[in-house]
Amino acid sequence: MVTIRKSHPKDAKKASKLMFDAMDWLGNLFQFNSLKSTRLIEKLYLKPNTRFSHEHTHVVEIDGEVAGILTTAAGSKLDRFNLSAALNSVSFLGFKTIKNVLKHAGPLLKTKEALADEYYITTLSVDSKFRGKGIGTKLLDLAEQLAIDNGYLKCSLTVDASNEKARRLYNQLGYVEQHQYKLMHYTFVRMVKPL
Numbered sequence: 127m128v129t130i131r132k133s134h135p136k137d138a139k140k141a142s143k144l145m146f147d148a149m150d151w152l153g154n155l156f157q158f159n160s161l162k163s164t165r166l167i168e169k170l171y172l173k174p175n176t177r178f179s180h181e182h183t184h185v186v187e188i189d190g191e192v193a194g195i196l197t198t199a200a201g202s203k204l205d206r207f208n209l210s211a212a213l214n215s216v217s218f219l220g221f222k223t224i225k226n227v228l229k230h231a232g233p234l235l236k237t238k239e240a241l242a243d244e245y246y247i248t249t250l251s252v253d254s255k256f257r258g259k260g261i262g263t264k265l266l267d268l269a270e271q272l273a274i275d276n277g278y279l280k281c282s283l284t285v286d287a288s289n290e291k292a293r294r295l296y297n298q299l300g301y302v303e304q305h306q307y308k309l310m311h312y313t314f315v316r317m318v319k320p321l
């Protein structure tokens with residue numbers, strides 16, 4: 127049976143793994159391996175008001191297993207959620223991380239992921255064994271419904287330019303490329319869909 131529900135703290139392990147699958151660049155920024163990155167995301171998932179928080183996350187469950195996740199944020203709140211995530215990460219960060227984050231501080235501070243009038247899809251991720259079955263599409267439909275319910279006329283997201291699968295899906299569903307920006311060796315594409 128397929129159900130969509132709000133996520134709970136008890137989903138933390140699976141949700142943080144899925145979140146890392148969607149933003150493995152974070153490991154490169156923080157110079158963490160996947161295990162340490164996932165642990166940090168798990169910690170932030172359990173805290174309120176970070177971009178990873180369970181309170182902003184929905185999950186698709188198939189026969190009792192979490193198959194995919196969607197995390198969203200009002201565009202106007204994203205900077206606050208990012209700051210809260212950064213502050214809650216401090217105890218995790220060593221010299222190597224701080225040095226690398228400072229090295230990329232310019233593009234990090236300049237980057238505007240979402241505008242105030244957009245409902246932002248912070249993370250979309252589907253477990254590899256459940257991909258290609260319409261779950262990603264279902265979660266994007268949910269994001270658009272949440273946007274409308276909250277009075278927004280646009281959904282937006284950012285995707286790694288090399289993630290062809292995700293970009294194709296977003297294009298098919300009406301997301302339009304706005305501009306690209308660089309962070310480390312990655313190029314990211316900002317996309318917006320009018321609702």
Ligand SMILES: CC(C)(COP(=O)(O)OP(=O)(O)OC[C@H]1O[C@@H](n2cnc3c(N)ncnc32)[C@H](O)[C@@H]1OP(=O)(O)O)[C@@H](O)C(=O)NCCC(=O)NCCS
Binds near residue numbers: 260262291
């Ligand atoms: C991108 C991602 C979320 C897509 O999730 P998904 O559940 O596979 O998405 P869907 O199944 O809705 O769509 C994928 C494809 O399957 C097709 N499809 C949808 N429902 C289908 C069905 N019932 N039967 C067969 N194919 C179907 C879609 O048309 C789409 O086709 P395309 O490859 O030609 O574009 C998933 O690949 C993922 O989690 N990737 C890793 C994390 C990631 O990159 N996240 C995005 C970061 S921005």
